[in-house]
Amino acid sequence: MSLETIVERQALVLNSSDNVAIALRDLKAGEEVVVRIGDSGLRVKFLNDIPFGHKFAIKDIPKCDYVIKYGHVIGRAKRDIKVGEHVHVHNVESLTVVHSVCRG
Amino acid sequence: MSRPTILGYVRPDGRVGIRNHLLVMSTVICSSFVTRRIADQVKGAVAIENPFGCGQLEPDLEVTKRTLINTAKNPNVGGVLVVGLGCEQIQADDLAKEIERTGKPVERVVVQEEDGGTPAAIEKGVRLLRRMAEEVLTQRPEEVDISNLTMGVECGGSDATSGLASNPVVGYASDKLIDLGGTVILSEAPEMIGAEEILANRAVSREVGDKIIRMVRKWVDLAASYNVDLVGTQPAPGNIAGGISTIEEKSLGAIIKGGSRPVQGVVDYAEVVKGKGLWLMDTPGYDVMSVVGMVAGGATLVVFTTGRGTPTGNPIAPVIKVTANPYTAKKMRENMDFDASTVTLGQEAIEQAGERLFKLIIDVARGKPTRAELLGFNEFVIHKIIPSF
Numbered sequence: 001m002s003l004e005t006i007v008e009r010q011a012l013v014l015n016s017s018d019n020v021a022i023a024l025r026d027l028k029a030g031e032e033v034v035v036r037i038g039d040s041g042l043r044v045k046f047l048n049d050i051p052f053g054h055k056f057a058i059k060d061i062p063k064c065d066y067v068i069k070y071g072h073v074i075g076r077a078k079r080d081i082k083v084g085e086h087v088h089v090h091n092v093e094s095l096t097v098v099h100s101v102c103r104g
Numbered sequence: 105m106s107r108p109t110i111l112g113y114v115r116p117d118g119r120v121g122i123r124n125h126l127l128v129m130s131t132v133i134c135s136s137f138v139t140r141r142i143a144d145q146v147k148g149a150v151a152i153e154n155p156f157g158c159g160q161l162e163p164d165l166e167v168t169k170r171t172l173i174n175t176a177k178n179p180n181v182g183g184v185l186v187v188g189l190g191c192e193q194i195q196a197d198d199l200a201k202e203i204e205r206t207g208k209p210v211e212r213v214v215v216q217e218e219d220g221g222t223p224a225a226i227e228k229g230v231r232l233l234r235r236m237a238e239e240v241l242t243q244r245p246e247e248v249d250i251s252n253l254t255m256g257v258e259c260g261g262s263d264a265t266s267g268l269a270s271n272p273v274v275g276y277a278s279d280k281l282i283d284l285g286g287t288v289i290l291s292e293a294p295e296m297i298g299a300e301e302i303l304a305n306r307a308v309s310r311e312v313g314d315k316i317i318r319m320v321r322k323w324v325d326l327a328a329s330y331n332v333d334l335v336g337t338q339p340a341p342g343n344i345a346g347g348i349s350t351i352e353e354k355s356l357g358a359i360i361k362g363g364s365r366p367v368q369g370v371v372d373y374a375e376v377v378k379g380k381g382l383w384l385m386d387t388p389g390y391d392v393m394s395v396v397g398m399v400a401g402g403a404t405l406v407v408f409t410t411g412r413g414t415p416t417g418n419p420i421a422p423v424i425k426v427t428a429n430p431y432t433a434k435k436m437r438e439n440m441d442f443d444a445s446t447v448t449l450g451q452e453a454i455e456q457a458g459e460r461l462f463k464l465i466i467d468v469a470r471g472k473p474t475r476a477e478l479l480g481f482n483e484f485v486i487h488k489i490i491p492s493f
Contacts, residue, residue: 009450012268022264022347024448053264053347053411053429067349070267074298074353087349089335094350096297096324097333 011044013037013058015071020055020087022069027056048086055087064102067092076102107284110469112248113179116207120252121179122404122469124245125150125420126237128185128229129176131199132157132192135215138222139187142213142229148241149185149233150419152484156492157194164490169194171374171486174400176203176210180420182240183209185233187225190216209236245471251285251380253469256403256421257361258291260391262339263346263411267357269428269447269454270409276458277407277465278363278382287380289403290362291387291394294323294338298352299359303384307367315370319386338389342412346429361409373487374400392416392483395423405469407461415439416483417476422468425475426461441468441475 010033013021021035027050034041035058042058050056055069061081066073075092078101085091093101112120126149130139136153143151152175156168172194176184184203188196196212204210211232218224257274259266278288296303300320307313327334339348348354368381374397377383387397391414395406399421406423408416413436417423427433430445442461446452468474 014268022268024450051347052431055264055347055349069353070356072299072302072352072356074356075350088347089344089349092349094298094333094335094352096327096351097335098328098331099333 011035011056014069017071018068019057019059019061020067020069021058023050023052023054023056026050026052044084047082047084050086057081057083057085057087059083061087078102108250108466109247110250110253110466111245111471112252113182113243113245114248115179117205119179119206119402120248120404121181122245122253122471123180123420123422124148124182124240124243125180126183126185126233126240127152127176127181127420128187128233129172129199130154130157131172131186131188131194131196134158134189134192135187138215138225138229141226142185142187142233145230146233146237148237150482152419154194154486156486156488158192159492160193161490161493164488165193167373167489168486169199171396171400172199173202174374174376175396175420177206177376178399178402178404178420180404181208182243183236184211185229185236186210186212187229188212188214190214209239211236249285250281250466250469253281254287254289254377254402254404255281255465256289256291256395256398256401256406258391258395258398258406258408259358259361259410260408260416261410261412261414262343262348262354262357263429264348265428265445265448266409266411267353267360270411270426270444271357271361272454273428273444273447273457273461274361274407274409274426275363276454277462278361279365280458280462281465282363282365282381285380287377287402288362288382289377289385289398289401290359290382291385291398292358292389293319293386294334294351294389295355295358296320297324297334297355298350299355303359303367306364308369312367312369316367316384319370319384346411361407371401373397376402388487390485393485393487396484397487405465407465413439415476415479415481417474417479417481419482419484422474423476423481424464424468439475439479
């Protein structure tokens with residue numbers, strides 16, 4: 001089943017202070033879309049495949065900086081994350097982690 | 105516009121239910137089989153099989169007892185048959201006496217007191233329950249104000265669409281019910297980690313705010329005391345596959361279903377809420393355990409969002425399934441009551457979908473069966489705080 005037939009929006013930024021957006025369809029590496037942030041648009045080229053519902057960076061996020069969604073902190077970058085990169089468990093850690101990349 | 109009314113069963117203690125169940129409940133796992141056999145033979149009866157009731161240290165025993173008693177006291181229950189073995193920690197007499205305080209009909213059967221063992225106990229239970237059914241099932245519901253409704257809000261099998269669309273839609277309905285004088289229970293304390301400040305800032309007092317922070321902190325410390333990270337449990341593998349990366353992200357998406365109104369107070373697991381408006385309950389994030397706690401806490405209806413698609417119900421409360429994942433809305437359509445994928449797809453505003461959902465909530469509170477009810481889902485699991493001894 002392909003979502004492309006029913007999805008109009010391709011990605012969504014929930015809060016203007018967020019540094020990630022949510023894919024509203026399966027997005028492919030190398031593909032480009034324009035993400036709306038408030039009144040402006042940002043052209044993003046994907047560095048990885050981004051599955052439906054997953055996040056990608058809309059700003060560069062240096063290692064150990066906060067990842068922001070809903071206008072709130074959802075975790076810290078475990079390594080440098082580039083615009084267009086998949087943001088998920090491989091490069092984000094919860095602030096609650098016992099063994100933190102950032103806290104040492 | 106006139107206020108919406110629901111069809112309520114007004115109980116002797118004044119509490120109002122929207123269903124009229126005959127409940128058969130075991131005090132201990134050892135009387136569970138007998139409990140089920142009795143319930144199976146009487147129309148309108150539901151069984152709750154308690155897996156504990158013995159070998160429990162006092163604080164843990166207290167949680168089990170409170171859950172059983174408050175479930176039986178829930179106004180969706182019209183009459184109760186308590187089934188005991190005889191030698192267990194939770195005694196049928198104690199449960200029955202406490203439940204009787206509601207003024208509802210309550211009977212008891214204890215296997216070890218019957219001449220002949222379990223067949224005799226089953227026969228006696230069926231006889232008692234049939235007589236009770238004649239009294240309870242003739243009660244008719246009446247038009248009552250919507251403010252009599254207590255709604256539990258739950259999410260399970262969450263994915264990115266839960267925080268994006270289905271939980272905001274439920275949050276809209278929560279606010280609307282509270283503004284009409286009703287009650288909403290938001291649970292799952294571990295799924296408030298990272299969002300506790302938002303809830304504490306909405307507390308009616310500094311004291312309630314501090315209680316929220318302490319409740320959430322306790323769960324963070326508990327996981328850390330085992331030297332394990334939450335990821336893999338919270339979020340669960342299905343959440344992660346659905347795009348949720350951390351517990352903070354899951355929490356921020358989860359608390360939206362409770363709406364935006366002030367937090368009146370915090371209650372313990374399965375403790376009855378102490379007033380109207382929005383209440384928090386300290387339950388695990390394990391969804392069925394949380395639903396059981398909220399229903400014991402007085403919820404007569406549950407709205408349950410699910411991105412991945414979970415079919416669970418409850419023995420005594422209708423559970424409305426909401427999904428905003430367009431795949432799940434199609435694939436699991438027989439288990440879903442409400443499709444909010446229109447919001448995910450940008451075809452409908454949260455407010456519009458929220459109004460649609462609120463209409464469905466009223467319909468269900470007027471007797472419309474949910475999919476979980478029609479399909480017979482009735483999961484029941486009680487929170488445990490100390491290992492059994």
